[in-house]
Amino acid sequence: MTMKEPQIRYDELSDTLYVVFVPGESATGIELNGHVLLRVDKLSRRPIGIVLFDYSILVQPTELGTRRIALTGMERLPPATRELVTTILRSAPVCDYLVTREPDSIAPEVELGRRLMFAGASPEIERRDSSSVRDVPKDGGRRPLIFICHSSSDKPFVRQLVKRLSAEKVDSWLDEIQIRVGDSIHGKINEGLSRSDFFAIVLSKSSVQSRWVQEELSSASTMEKLSRKGVLLLPVLIEECEIPPLLLDRRYANFKDDQESAYQELLDAILHHFEQRHPEVNVDSLRGVEPPKNADARAIIDPEVLMSMAPRHFEEFVAQLLSDAGYAVQLAPITHDGGYDIIASREAGFPGLKPEKMLVQCKRWKNPVGATHVRELAGIRMIARTSRAALVTTSRFTRDAKTAAEHSGIDLVDVDDLLDWVRKAHVPRS
């Protein structure tokens, strides 16, 4: 007897995925654990369906790959029921959807079959309220995906942001996902976590007025969940408003003052983090440009090539220049947000040459770097007690930035200085 294709449908409200092998048939429910219910007809020993609760969480991959789900409920089953369940798990069609690992264990583990991994995006799966989620691109995982949580009144800003990010090959996921009265940010986070690399929350008067934003973004469990999943929370401030408590110590992209700088910072953070999570992906390939690979290439570099580098490659590039100049360099971890990218140090050598320790902050920006960043670096240098600090950019500095640098003793390296530095450091071979 051949079995018809099962019906698979996702219920967004309860975050439940239903796999129905025999539609309309009643069944006995056997709980394999708190999130997997097997529905069977015990008389005929047939599977009727599988129900996956909290599906959007179960489907998330772990750092080690596909998530394994321990069927802890198996231990508590009477022997006859356990034998029936084991047989069903090992047989089609269930084995196509729940792939058993370590089948001889008393509490075997299963992985979701491939057909369930992209259930939200698969055309064969009926999705309730499908208007709320845009399908993930087929090459999902290769390009950064940012989940943007926002108030509906901030849509004009969000649309612009999505358009610009899209041009940088950063995909966004938003559509109808908005903070509405009564909505749960927690629920939205769960949805966003299932596929996204980033969770951006647009902070505005209307979004933070919602008590739910205040309460749920202040929830330690929400923060822990984001952190555990490696999803970077990106606060995006678009107007003066009261920032939720647990976001106070987070750096946010401040669009209310300098939109261009804020956008560059946001993009840098996205590419940095994505590069660390997906080392197999060449972030430069997202931009369609290969980074320069050797000193000769660097020597003939031009501003366009500098701009085409991923932020992390630009930091490595500056670190290499410093290394060539005799400094021992240490790059800050990608996720580090201490306000500097490189520590360069030099021991005392020749008589009169003092030991030196320098903090370097790199800004691979198109637009001029403002005084805020100079003052910020000056503050960090004071705390770190280093002798020097330098701000290096592929762009230029505003007049205020230059004044601030004079007052605070920060070294500024703009694009001309940088190109000059490269030319002096590396004479092309003939």
Place this chain on the structure above:
Amino acid sequence: MMSAGRRWDVQDAHGNPVYLTEERWEHIVEGHPEMAAHEHQLREAVRLGVRSQDSLNPQKFRYLRAFRSLWGDNTHLEAVVLFRFEEDEGRPVANNYVVTAYLKEIG
């Protein structure tokens, strides 16, 4: 917003108001046809069942209660309730509703 089309309202053993909508009832019966004859038990499970917090979603609570004469070999009914809020003149008001429910066999 879930408050439209309410089928019934009850209070759980902790005094929390919980309701079921027409839409959710249809959803429950569609996913679990064996539930069709057990709406009364669903209500009783929410009213008197043992409540536990979901391990993955802290806003989700499960209410478990044993019943005799459930369909097939099922021994218990479990209701899943979302605890949320809605706004009433700027103030949060509890908005707790059954999102799904199912039968299961224990023991």
